Amino acid sequence: xxxxxxxxxxxxxxxxxxxxxxxVEDGRFSSVEPxxxxxxxxxxxxxxxxxxxANCHSHAFHRALRGRTQVRGTFWSWRERMxxxxxxxxxxxxxxxxxxxxxxxAAAGITTVGEFHYLHHDRDGRRHAEANxxxxxxxxxxxxxxxxxxxxxxxxxxxxxxAPPEGVQRRFSDGTAEIWAERAESLASAVARRPDASAxxxxxxxxxxxAVPREALPTVASWATGRExxxxxxxxxxVGENEATxxxxxxxxxxxxxxxxxxxxxxxxxxxxxxxDRDVAxxxxxxxxxxxxxxxERDLGDGVGPFRRLRDAGAPLSVGSDSHAVVDPFEELxxxxxxxxxxxxxxGHWAAEELAAAATYDGHRSLGFADAGRIEVGARADLxxxxxxxxxxxxxxxxxxxxxxxxxxxxxxxxxxxxRVVSTGDSAEVGRELDRIVTRLxxxx
Amino acid sequence: xxxxxxxxxxxxxxxxxxxxxxxVEDGRFSSVEPxxxxxxxxxxxxxxxxxxxANCHSHAFHRALRGRTQVRGTFWSWRERMxxxxxxxxxxxxxxxxxxxxxxxAAAGITTVGEFHYLHHDRDGRRHAEANxxxxxxxxxxxxxxxxxxxxxxxxxxxxxxAPPEGVQRRFSDGTAEIWAERAESLASAVARRPDASAxxxxxxxxxxxAVPREALPTVASWATGRExxxxxxxxxxVGENEATxxxxxxxxxxxxxxxxxxxxxxxxxxxxxxxDRDVAxxxxxxxxxxxxxxxERDLGDGVGPFRRLRDAGAPLSVGSDSHAVVDPFEELxxxxxxxxxxxxxxGHWAAEELAAAATYDGHRSLGFADAGRIEVGARADLxxxxxxxxxxxxxxxxxxxxxxxxxxxxxxxxxxxxRVVSTGDSAEVGRELDRIVTRLxxxx
Numbered sequence: 001x002x003x004x005x006x007x008x009x010x011x012x013x014x015x016x017x018x019x020x021x022x023x024v025e026d027g028r029f030s031s032v033e034p035x036x037x038x039x040x041x042x043x044x045x046x047x048x049x050x051x052x053x054a055n056c057h058s059h060a061f062h063r064a065l066r067g068r069t070q071v072r073g074t075f076w077s078w079r080e081r082m083x084x085x086x087x088x089x090x091x092x093x094x095x096x097x098x099x100x101x102x103x104x105x106a107a108a109g110i111t112t113v114g115e116f117h118y119l120h121h122d123r124d125g126r127r128h129a130e131a132n133x134x135x136x137x138x139x140x141x142x143x144x145x146x147x148x149x150x151x152x153x154x155x156x157x158x159x160x161x162x163a164p165p166e167g168v169q170r171r172f173s174d175g176t177a178e179i180w181a182e183r184a185e186s187l188a189s190a191v192a193r194r195p196d197a198s199a200x201x202x203x204x205x206x207x208x209x210x211a212v213p214r215e216a217l218p219t220v221a222s223w224a225t226g227r228e229x230x231x232x233x234x235x236x237x238x239v240g241e242n243e244a245t246x247x248x249x250x251x252x253x254x255x256x257x258x259x260x261x262x263x264x265x266x267x268x269x270x271x272x273x274x275x276x277d278r279d280v281a282x283x284x285x286x287x288x289x290x291x292x293x294x295x296x297e298r299d300l301g302d303g304v305g306p307f308r309r310l311r312d313a314g315a316p317l318s319v320g321s322d323s324h325a326v327v328d329p330f331e332e333l334x335x336x337x338x339x340x341x342x343x344x345x346x347x348g349h350w351a352a353e354e355l356a357a358a359a360t361y362d363g364h365r366s367l368g369f370a371d372a373g374r375i376e377v378g379a380r381a382d383l384x385x386x387x388x389x390x391x392x393x394x395x396x397x398x399x400x401x402x403x404x405x406x407x408x409x410x411x412x413x414x415x416x417x418x419x420r421v422v423s424t425g426d427s428a429e430v431g432r433e434l435d436r437i438v439t440r441l442x443x444x445x
Numbered sequence: 446x447x448x449x450x451x452x453x454x455x456x457x458x459x460x461x462x463x464x465x466x467x468x469v470e471d472g473r474f475s476s477v478e479p480x481x482x483x484x485x486x487x488x489x490x491x492x493x494x495x496x497x498x499a500n501c502h503s504h505a506f507h508r509a510l511r512g513r514t515q516v517r518g519t520f521w522s523w524r525e526r527m528x529x530x531x532x533x534x535x536x537x538x539x540x541x542x543x544x545x546x547x548x549x550x551a552a553a554g555i556t557t558v559g560e561f562h563y564l565h566h567d568r569d570g571r572r573h574a575e576a577n578x579x580x581x582x583x584x585x586x587x588x589x590x591x592x593x594x595x596x597x598x599x600x601x602x603x604x605x606x607x608a609p610p611e612g613v614q615r616r617f618s619d620g621t622a623e624i625w626a627e628r629a630e631s632l633a634s635a636v637a638r639r640p641d642a643s644a645x646x647x648x649x650x651x652x653x654x655x656a657v658p659r660e661a662l663p664t665v666a667s668w669a670t671g672r673e674x675x676x677x678x679x680x681x682x683x684v685g686e687n688e689a690t691x692x693x694x695x696x697x698x699x700x701x702x703x704x705x706x707x708x709x710x711x712x713x714x715x716x717x718x719x720x721x722d723r724d725v726a727x728x729x730x731x732x733x734x735x736x737x738x739x740x741x742e743r744d745l746g747d748g749v750g751p752f753r754r755l756r757d758a759g760a761p762l763s764v765g766s767d768s769h770a771v772v773d774p775f776e777e778l779x780x781x782x783x784x785x786x787x788x789x790x791x792x793g794h795w796a797a798e799e800l801a802a803a804a805t806y807d808g809h810r811s812l813g814f815a816d817a818g819r820i821e822v823g824a825r826a827d828l829x830x831x832x833x834x835x836x837x838x839x840x841x842x843x844x845x846x847x848x849x850x851x852x853x854x855x856x857x858x859x860x861x862x863x864x865r866v867v868s869t870g871d872s873a874e875v876g877r878e879l880d881r882i883v884t885r886l887x888x889x890x
Contacts, residue, residue, distance in 0.1 A: 347744075
């Protein structure tokens with residue numbers, strides 16, 4: 001079965017082309033032909049079409065916190081509210097919330113989510129009858145929303161360096177890295193047996209060097225390396241983490257990860273906000289991807305990471321919506337540039353092409369989907385079409401400047417994932433569903 | 446003639462109320478009654494309704510720059526591109542562009558625009574046959590878009606301290622402050638004779654202490670004071686301005702304005718980014734309003750102003766979209782808070798109520814419309830209704846937290862200005878019109 005789309009204008013990863021006729025067979029592009037006049041038999045997508053966008057850092061359940069944590073405090077007081085929410089969820093309510101959140105993502109042009117998943121166990125800290133009930137709920141949620149998922153199964157063993165998990169953190173912990181690895185392996189096997197296995201990558205995550213002791217880091221890293229699976233890790237989001245690491249180990253979190261063999265082209269360092277020059281060099285020379293989450297980093301008062309210096313050192317960029325204070329990949333991209341302007345008082349650190357690459361092929365590669373994020377023959381057939389004459393995008397020339405410096409999630413008019421249409425731009429029902437689910441969660445006090 | 450609206454939920458300036466029945470007579474609220482069940486005969490506005498929003502700093506023609514200046518450089522290289530555009534416009538094309546821009550604002554919930562207008566003269570620097578042709582074009586544009594305007598007629602006399610206007614700057618200059626005052630007076634008289642005079646305030650602006658010599662400042666200030674009209678001034682947006690002022694006068698721009706009698710409750714300091722402690726005290730103790738333009742300040746790499754410290758010192762906050770890189774009052778409000786988080790690494794500097802006040806009654810007051818920005822008996826009948834269950838706002842509780850930390854211009858579903866409906870949420874045609882006009886402007890090279 002084949003479909004044909006005619007794209008008024010499209011970004012082909014290295015250039016814009018007008019009149020691009022694409023053919024999709026079995027979920028992949030079988031032909032990509034620029035410079036074609038509107039053909040009679042093809043779905044016509046007006047505006048500017050991009051490849052699929054990768055949201056490389058998500059905690060789906062945080063969506064329920066949006067607008068509800070805006071009080072005086074710090075990252076750490078925000079975390080108390082997040083833990084309150086984490087304590088309420090069951091596999092069923094997590095599924096519902098994640099499905100609605102992923103539908104918000106699909107409507108925003110996100111075709112793959114990287115879910116940094118640590119809410120493993122039951123409310124008393126014991127395993128669910130199906131040990132991976134919550135992880136599989138997230139995979140189900142992505143499938144029903146029509147997007148792909150990289151489920152980054154997260155190892156979380158400690159409340160802080162040398163401190164056991166407490167309170168809701170017991171839901172996160174497997175006790176030891178070996179038990180974590182065994183459960184993660186069983187998740188990967190369960191996923192491999194699913195009919196939708198090709199839309200799922202099982203990867204690993206080290207929650208942070210606060211939550212995974214030094215001696216456990218190599219176990220997680222080698223599990224990922226052995227499977228050639230992505231490995232993600234929160235790195236130096238807060239100054240406090242650096243101070244604790246320095247006090248316990250006499251080095252930075254990045255240095256600790258480097259020593260454990262946890263950096264490299266399959267690794268993604270999330271946030272990477274407060275780094276030394278040596279950290280920048282280590283991440284760059286190992287070709288570790290960096291995942292900026294600027295709308296969350298604004299919201300949580302993290303600070304502005306040295307993403308440009310990291311890129312120049314060799315670390316590719318990706319972006320994520322993380323806490324979902326905002327779900328808008330275009331806002332994430334321009335925030336990378338704009339926040340750098342705020343601290344440097346200069347403009348134009350990133351070319352629009354570099355930022356578009358971060359959200360598309362570099363992002364997809366960092367989630368283990370190296371065959372997605374480009375409109376080219378053989379790639380997964382994702383299409384994200386933007387209205388280039390909305391109040392936001394009008395007059396901006398329908399270029400990558402439009403994408404990065406003017407567009408918003410509200411401008412996405414058509415989304416195709418692996419050849420299937422998952423959004424046609426009317427997201428009213430997505431909002432209604434989210435509202436029902438989140439409101440109910442907070443009412444169940 | 447009277448209209449009745451039933452507001453599912455509304456912010457009354459000091460509290461949220463459900464089921465608010467309002468009656469509008471002759472463009473003002475004649476009754477405001479909370480706690481009413483849906484009546485049979487009233488327009489029902491679901492969601493959360495706010496008073497009208499004031500966009501306190503606009504250069505309408507900058508809208509044509511959106512997405513087209515994103516190159517390596519600084520504020521000063523950006524200004525070259527802006528001057529290129531300023532050199533092209535005629536009163537007719539300015540009218541068309543401004544009307545389309547103001548329609549974008551109306552659809553975003555903006556009921557009054559403060560237009561900081563300096564593009565006075567013809568392309569050769571001579572007066573138009575009607576000396577205020579461009580100013581009146583802006584007033585016409587606002588009327589056709591259905592919003593009110595504070596036309597802040599801007600005095601601009603110098604290219605820099607001690608340097609005459611050059612190039613396109615000759616379009617900005619009246620030669621002397623006295624000639625500026627005479628022209629501004631003639632504009633005020635012309636506006637007073639218009640049938641729509643009640644929707645227009647003519648105020649004054651000092652472009653900056655770069656562009657208005659010290660000896661000319663009191664002329665502009667006393668013109669505004671004598672008319673009890675608003676006086677706006679760009680202050681310390683860039684470090685370079687501070688350095689030049691220090692070199693020429695041995696003081697800061699704020700100190701220079703204070704000495705000239707240009708600060709006070711009718712004055713608004715726009716940007717106020719790079720201030721000394723003494724500047725903060727001077728602005729605060731004089732009750733000068735500060736206009737933050739954070740999306741432009743991000744775009745131009747200005748830096749983050751000390752808006753919280755200014756508010757604590759006594760300077761009320763307002764917001765503006767300035768260069769229109771973004772036209773979204775909700776994004777401006779949250780950017781005030783979020784950018785402060787980025788530099789402080791703490792959260793919760795501003796209560797949502799304080800930010801909502803900045804965009805509504807404090808903003809309106811700073812533009813000379815003290816009778817707007819509140820839903821109360823006697824006030825101008827403005828209503829701005831938000832969808833509280835869109836993908837962006839869903840689940841956030843329909844509070845002021847929703848407004849400030851989740852909503853976007855795309856969530857505005859209904860806008861009333863002075864009792865007249867100016868938008869019902871479908872802004873597709875607004876975008877198409879903007880696209881036609883801006884595209885044509887850049888094609889006429």
